[in-house]
Amino acid sequence: EQVPAAVLEHLERLALVDFRDAEGVRRLQEAVRFAERLHEVDTEGVEPMDSVLEDRCLYLREDDVTEGNCTKELLKNAKEKIEEYFVAPPGNIPLPKLGERETFEQQS
């Protein structure tokens, strides 16, 4: 089944992914279909597993200062910096609305 265009747009906005063309959308639909097969398993009375680590002990660290003080190294990755601050655009720039940009449907 088709994933509705509104959902695709919503996903693109939320995850900042670009489905780009029909091929990208088809791949998404394949992934959803693949995951839906999980519904075939009878999970009546079974607690959901949300981590393969569920039987592991969560390691607790001592409250000591062991890291930090590497400003120079961190800023090496920055495209722009001003006096040891990272520079970012002013707030979030919203994606253009559906009608204002080329959609995957239009491109295919």
Place this chain on the structure above:
Amino acid sequence: LASWVAVVGLEIHAQISSNSKLFSGSQVQFAAPPNSLVSFFDASLPGTLPVLNRRCVEAAVMTGLALNCSINKKSLFDRKHYFYADLPAGYQITQQRVPIAVNGSLSYSLCIDNKMSQMVTKTVRIKQIQLEQDSGKSLHDDTRSQTLVDLNRAGVGLMEVVMEPDMCCGEEAAAAVRELQLILQTLGSSQAIMAEGQLRVDANVSVHHPGEPYGVRTEVKNINSVRFLAKAVDYEIQRQIEELENGGTILNETRAFDSKLGCTISMRDKEGKQDYRFMPEPNLPPLILYDAKTLPANMNHQQVVNIDWIRERLPDLPSVKRAKLVELYGILPEHSFTLLNEDGLAEYFENVIKHTQMKPKKVIGWILKDLLSYLKEHALSVKDSPVSSFLLADLLNLLERKEISSSAAKQVFEELWKGEGKTPLEIVKEKQLELLQDQEELEQICQAVMDRQEDEVGAWMLW
């Protein structure tokens, strides 16, 4: 016009008082050079993993116990996704499904009609307490159309305390937060200084007619002090009432409080309602806590957080301290509130008691009326008082032994306030404020006065 009922709930973020961050070993400190307290994990560089700080877990358990919560022996971590420049990973690690503590309560007191003598106790339910990461700081530079990002705060441990909408006005919200602040400071789990961003409060406000369903609520942010919290909540309640009475509607939105204008302003997000796409944090197994019964035999004690061990070591909470002060010293409940409300005042009071023969019921008057009013007038904290508790005790001893009158004592106090290093006795001698104790000398003075005023004495004697 029909009456209105307001409903106020609070979401409070308290920064955990710890040396290092929640999931990394970088230092937690308020003022430091930008991006100097940031590890590779805090900057969300690939290949890094979260490692939970035991101190943060203990702080959350302490706080949960102090707020009468059930501590969840198994709690889980989740990712809350949204994009912002000061959230480098694109998600915040929080506890959305199963937080560390649930279903507690907080009792606080209010003065009726602003009279300290009439105090009423109220309770607010605590929905839950969850552990989560703080974000970095964004400095908005509108002139150059850019944002400067400092990640020093990114990853610092927070306890989010959610208070149910059991409050009805700004005064109640402020009193509840003030009591929470005192509790956190007593526990040491957070220093809870609002001015330094260690305690942030968001208020959820709605209004409705009694008997009708709750109205649409708004969220009010950017509240920087307990005083502003009361103002912001009361303003928003009024705004909503006026809007509805004029036939308007309330939007479910976020509003920012402007302290200069004293009003709330819409922060409506053009993107619409946020979808945080919560998912389990795959890098962290469940957090398991133990108590005396479930303590495993062979486990390394550094890996164990024992709820009972923590409960046994909880200090006296403010409400207990107040009750003890009232019982021990016979002071009034409202006095105990004032003593605890000023940092260091209760200790000061008790030290004076220790060093004076004057009864506590009389000492409290000096503390609350004289000392406190001088401190307030000069905007000083107790620890910066030029009159130490020892000096005040000396002064009160002179008064108690009737070596000076109470008006003379007030004069001496004023002198002591100058902080010139003189003792009360020195000031008394200097200003010749000693009370005459000699019976014969007193009789002579009285006789001399009467001799000079023969007419008045005569008139009085005829009576």
